[in-house]
Amino acid sequence: MNSIFNAILTLGGLGLAFGILLAVASKVFHVEVDPKITQIKDALPGANCGACGYPGCDALAKAIAEGKMTANSCPVGGAETTAKVSEILGVEAGDDSGGKKVARVLCAGCDSISKKKFEYEGIKDCKAASMVQGGDKACDKGCLGYGTCVEVCNFDAIKIEDGIAVIDPEKCTACGLCLEACPKDVIEWAPYGQEVVVDCKNQDFGKVVKDICEVGCIACGICEKNCPFDAIHVENNIAKIDYEKCTQCMICTEKCPTNAISGELEKRKKAFILEDKCIGCTICAKNCPVDCIDGEVKKLHVVNQDECIGCSVCFEKCPVDAIEMR
Amino acid sequence: MNYFSIFIGAVLVNNFVLAKFLGICPFLGVSKKVETALGMGVAVTFVMTLASIMTYLVQVTILDNFGLQYLQTIAFILIIASLVQFVEMFLKKSSPSLYEALGVYLPLITTNCAVLGLAILNIQNEFNLMETIVNSLGAAIGFTLAIVLFAGIRERLELADVPESLKGFPIALITAGLMSIAFLGFSSLSI
Numbered sequence: 001m002n003s004i005f006n007a008i009l010t011l012g013g014l015g016l017a018f019g020i021l022l023a024v025a026s027k028v029f030h031v032e033v034d035p036k037i038t039q040i041k042d043a044l045p046g047a048n049c050g051a052c053g054y055p056g057c058d059a060l061a062k063a064i065a066e067g068k069m070t071a072n073s074c075p076v077g078g079a080e081t082t083a084k085v086s087e088i089l090g091v092e093a094g095d096d097s098g099g100k101k102v103a104r105v106l107c108a109g110c111d112s113i114s115k116k117k118f119e120y121e122g123i124k125d126c127k128a129a130s131m132v133q134g135g136d137k138a139c140d141k142g143c144l145g146y147g148t149c150v151e152v153c154n155f156d157a158i159k160i161e162d163g164i165a166v167i168d169p170e171k172c173t174a175c176g177l178c179l180e181a182c183p184k185d186v187i188e189w190a191p192y193g194q195e196v197v198v199d200c201k202n203q204d205f206g207k208v209v210k211d212i213c214e215v216g217c218i219a220c221g222i223c224e225k226n227c228p229f230d231a232i233h234v235e236n237n238i239a240k241i242d243y244e245k246c247t248q249c250m251i252c253t254e255k256c257p258t259n260a261i262s263g264e265l266e267k268r269k270k271a272f273i274l275e276d277k278c279i280g281c282t283i284c285a286k287n288c289p290v291d292c293i294d295g296e297v298k299k300l301h302v303v304n305q306d307e308c309i310g311c312s313v314c315f316e317k318c319p320v321d322a323i324e325m326r
Numbered sequence: 327m328n329y330f331s332i333f334i335g336a337v338l339v340n341n342f343v344l345a346k347f348l349g350i351c352p353f354l355g356v357s358k359k360v361e362t363a364l365g366m367g368v369a370v371t372f373v374m375t376l377a378s379i380m381t382y383l384v385q386v387t388i389l390d391n392f393g394l395q396y397l398q399t400i401a402f403i404l405i406i407a408s409l410v411q412f413v414e415m416f417l418k419k420s421s422p423s424l425y426e427a428l429g430v431y432l433p434l435i436t437t438n439c440a441v442l443g444l445a446i447l448n449i450q451n452e453f454n455l456m457e458t459i460v461n462s463l464g465a466a467i468g469f470t471l472a473i474v475l476f477a478g479i480r481e482r483l484e485l486a487d488v489p490e491s492l493k494g495f496p497i498a499l500i501t502a503g504l505m506s507i508a509f510l511g512f513s514s515l516s517i
Contacts, residue, residue, distance in 0.1 A: 006392045014384070014401060018408035025412050029419035 036065040036088060043084040044074055051075045051175055076173045100192040102172040103179060107143035107186050108199035111163030113214040114139060130183040138212035141201040143186045149178035196248045196263040203237045217260040223252035228289030249311035269310035269325045271303045277322035284314035329460045336464025342440050343472040344509040349440030353473055354498060356431060363477035366431045367470025373435045374444055377406045378462035381445040382455055402445045410436045440469060
């Protein structure tokens with residue numbers, strides 16, 4: 001009996017002694033830390049994933065508090081984290097989608113519209129499939145659709161639909177794992193919210209592409225000629241969009257003979273002029289790339305809705321904010 | 327047994343990592359760069375020496391006195407964990423630069439089996455206080471030596487043409503094994 005008491009007393013005493021020592025030490029050796037850092041740290045996801053470029057959430061919290069990084073530096077946290085951090089910093093959260101990028105599969109050649117070279121019956125994995133003559137797809141740049149990217153995605157953002165991978169931009173955190181995993185290099189970065197994308201990477205000549213896939217880019221250059229913003233160019237037999245210049249007016253989507261450029265025309269925005277604000281300055285009419293705004297000086301301008309392409313040039317140019325995009 | 331032979335024995339013959347296979351986790355985890363490996367080595371040296379002095383004193387004054395040797399493991403873990411905490415707080419206040427340099431490694435040492443292993447081995451070998459200090463210092467330097475050498479090799483391996491299937495940890499483990507074999511040569515050292 002005595003020995004039990006001895007054991008309890010000894011261990012309890014040791015624990016108590018060390019506890020008191022640590023409690024005293026934490027007071028004596030207390031270091032003032034910017035309360036912002038602790039607050040920001042609590043707001044961050046705390047996964048220490050390193051996607052921001054810092055070794056962990058602690059380091060990023062410190063950098064944000066010191067102003068080295070912006071509130072939306074955490075690529076994983078998304079809008080919610082940005083809002084919380086902004087609140088702590090006392091700044092406006094701003095447009096979260098500003099710098100956010102997402103991964104995008106640049107291939108739309110699903111099973112029903114693209115041809116196959118042969119019937120592949122090996123391991124269901126893109127890397128394995130691509131070792132056999134570059135995969136079963138006739139297009140040597142296309143998505144094989146065996147789901148190697150689905151396997152590596154930690155965020156459940158990729159799905160295989162009708163033989164090609166499709167990435168959900170809402171779930172994508174831009175971690176870049178799928179870009180590395182894809183043996184075909186068919187996944188690339190695109191800005192978040194970018195609807196208009198050339199979903200093709202094939203650099204063969206038009207006829208070759210047309211023979212193997214219905215929605216491939218045949219490098220005809222029609223998009224290049226029709227783009228009012230000089231934002232799309234055909235280089236090496238493939239159209240490429242300059243996302244900085246693109247206003248998502250979807251003219252290229254409309255004109256593309258093979259439908260290789262994505263974009264839902266129904267979702268296209270239209271410009272509307274607010275009657276009470278318009279001062280009749282004609283600036284919008286002068287800048288409209290498709291001349292769909294009728295306007296005489298000092299009279300209310302009218303947008304011809306059938307012709308409007310929703311490029312939002314007028315919206316940006318209007319000096320009195322009299323134009324709405326909806 | 328004189329102090330010199332204890333020291334050399336701890337550094338080379340009974341090298342903690344390569345002969346006793348203790349503290350493998352930090353050995354593999356923090357050995358990508360010589361610089362960080364050295365930081366870890368210094369931190370371990372610091373904690374090991376302090377911890378073994380403390381555990382020795384507790385063993386002799388409390389556990390042996392009350393015949394509570396069976397509480398050794400749990401008591402030592404308690405001591406090491408609180409000691410590391412204390413050292414961390416102390417460094418944060420008194421030497422922020424050293425604290426920054428050691429960074430995450432310091433708290434990691436809490437769960438390093440080499441520290442506990444050393445404390446228990448000191449008691450098992452029935453060392454006195456001075457011998458304990460020499461042995462701990464030797465063991466810690468042995469650990470530092472092993473991890474720095476290993477980091478040096480791994481830095482060079484980064485540039486080497488390693489077969490795809492062996493890249494990363496596999497080749498590191500093979501390297502560790504080869505180093506262990508090399509250190510076995512010291513076992514015939516008679517001092």
